[in-house]
Amino acid sequence: MKVTVVGDVLLDVDINGTATRLSPDAPVPVVDVAHIRRRAGGAGLVATLLARDGHDIALVTAVSDDDGASHLRRALAGVAILAGAPLATTPTKTRVRIGTHPVVRFDEGCAPAPSPSCTDEMLAAIASAEAVIVADYGRGITANSDIRTALADAARHVPVVWDPHPAGSEPVPGVAVVTPNFAEARVAAKVGGQDPSKTAAEDAGKHLLDRWRSNAVLVTTGEDGAVLVERGGPGKIIHAPKTTVDDPCGAGDRLAGSLAVYLGLGLALPGAAARAVEDASAFLAKGGASSLVMDTSTPDAAGNSQPVRAKASPVVELFGRFQGLEPGIQLARTVRASGGTVVATGGCFDLLHAGHARTLAAARSMGDCLIVCLNSDDSVRRLKGPHRPIVSMEDRAELLLALTCVDAVVVFDEDTPEACLNQLRPDIWVKGGDYEPHELPEASLVAVWGGRCVTVPFHPARSTSGLAEALAKVS
Template identity: 75%
Template sequence: MRITVVGDLLLDVDINGAATRLSPDAPVPVVDVADIRRRAGGAGLVATVLARDGHSVSLVTAVSDDDGASHLRRALAGVEVLAGAPLAPTPTKTRVRIGTHPVVRFDQGCAPAPIPTITGKMLAAIASAEVIVVADYGRGITANQAIRSALADAAFRVPVVWDPHPAGSKPVPGVAAVTPNLSEALAAANAGGLELARAEAERAGRHLMRTWQCNAVLVTKGEDGAVLLEESAVTSIPAPPTTVVDPCGAGDRLAGSLAVYLGLGLALPQAAARAVEDASGFLARGGAAALAEAPQQSPAVERDELPHAHAGHHHPDGPQLAKAIRGSGGTVVATGGCFDLLHAGHARTLAAARSMGDCLIVCLNSDESVSRLKGKHRPIVSVEDRAELLLALECVDAVVIFGEDTPAACLQDIRPDIWVKGGDYVPDELPEAQVMAAWGGRCVTVPFQPARSTSGLAAALAKVG
């Protein structure tokens, strides 16, 4: 799904450590820092989560040219960033944690900023989107009149989900849903002249529907779930019981999921219920902190925990496997080819590719594709058998069959971090390099295996026959 995220970009920094003593200068704990992790926050978090889900994501935002911005660009690998200049430093939120317990947070550059410049590409990304998420963090993107006009036009064509901020702009009329949390909804309603008690989420939502002229308001209430207000209906949505260590990012996960489900054609109540479930699951897996850029090698994933493809089908297990690996912070590796007669050269290349990450997905040419590339006498082995043989190798975790002449569409579905080819190629000159660059992936080559080829093996077999 082609998704455009519009909103303000933040840099979140997690300083994690342990405290076993007090400072001699003052009665405060001394934190021995174990690691420092950085991630994209605000609209960047929404975009990151959706990209890891396998969607094609464009982020319309503002990016500075300071050190914080360089960290953000690395964290946003896989997301198309379309940015204007904000004329302000990168807003940064630094959290210090002892174990899993937050101790203090430092905010830098988070005051309101001048409205950034807007480019034609930014407006085009809004106009061409199938789904739009607005993540307003009060930094000025949604105050730009050109952006607002583009969003208002889009609201008549595609689902637009708007996650508001107390310091942000009023949503444009006609959006599919606005997703304030309870405190934001009450504050906005009270600012509009109402005096509401904390439990009056429904009255607050009704008031905001009229004020913002939106189709629905989904008021989130943490562990109490959410309440969905539509024109003639109120739906209470319970949240699954969840052990929450850090609630950061739940609203971003919910808004992104809600937009996706609406884009798939689900009715609002069903889409909202699934979005609440997604947000709860996101928190159960560690929330936004689990997405931070780790300073060490990504964790290994046990092979037995991974789903496998079924031979003979262009089966979604490949993309699902890639999504699962990315969600756990791992590295997805892919390679491709005909693999007509499996030989030692293939095995060595596949083993080398698997060693580069946490899973290996093979993009396998269909019988028709092999015939077009190699001639009508090929393939020698059917695609069903070729896939089965590949899956029998310990180093192969999934096979995805494609019928085109190139694996470009297959790669778009999988979005691997690394694409591996054997031979004397220059990685950047591989045909797949441009495709991989779209989400920040890279191409790698492994040494060519001399005197080992399908043609040579076929010739040897012919002599035996």
């Protein structure tokens, strides 16, 4: 799906380490830094998450030319950045953690900034989108009059989801849904009460519905989920799955991005909101924004930060019935332990063709490693008939591993990959096709460990059967 994200980008820096002693200068812990991670925050996080889901993303924002901006551009590799001239430095939020426990956060350059300029390319990206997310972080991009006009025009044709900020601009009229958290909604609506009850959230949502002239308001209420307020009806409670959360950072970004995509796919708002809440909960269960590895460094012996390159070497095992799963499992564990995202896909991959290559490249772009679950020769024969496969599993595996986007191949002998998946437990399971992710037979299994199913576009006129028929004519 072609999605445009409009909003302010931030640089998030996570400094993680251990503390076993107090400083002699003051009664404060000394943090021995284990690693430093830099990632795109704000609208950049929304764009990154949706790009990892396989969508065509354009990011309409402002990016400076300082050192922080260079880190941002690396973190946003694969996202089309359409930026106006910035009028301020890159806002940076640095979090220091001991283990999973936050100690302190430093904000640099996060004061309100003047509205940046706008280009024709930025306006064109808004006009051509199939769905739009506005991630307002109070840095001025949504105050630009040309951008506001373009967003109002887009809202007449495609779903626009607006994630507001107390220091930002008010949503343009007519957007599909605005997604404040309860604290933001309470302040904006000037209603009392600290407890995010259904009644309090609904009252705030109804007030803001009239004030913002949106079609709906979805007030998020933390671990309880959200309350959806639409015109002409009572508020609807959307419960969130129970999960243990160490760091809630990024939940709102995940929710807004998923909500826009589901609406763009044609889902009705209540169903789209329920699925977006589930996506946000699953995202937090896997560690939230702090689990995303984009630009990582560790101190060397001299105390200088050195980049980490943790991509595993390709692995292939050809024994079937899971004797060969262990290397694949180890790869998944290694990537996941470093905070990375494990992606898996599966199939016969008989007579590798351009459609396969495109699907595999799209899958690899969604995470930090790609493991291919490959049907064995016996499995292919049971599925395709006695004359298949055309290419042996050894050669199919070797050809797959020759692709730079494939990190490992694991052969399974069953008719379906469920048992293999249950061992690998990927964060994302990718299949090519023109069906919905929830329609995949593996969807319920992958959801057990908080994973997601994603489909990438099917490429017509490119198939193994078509190639086999063509070869038969020239043989």
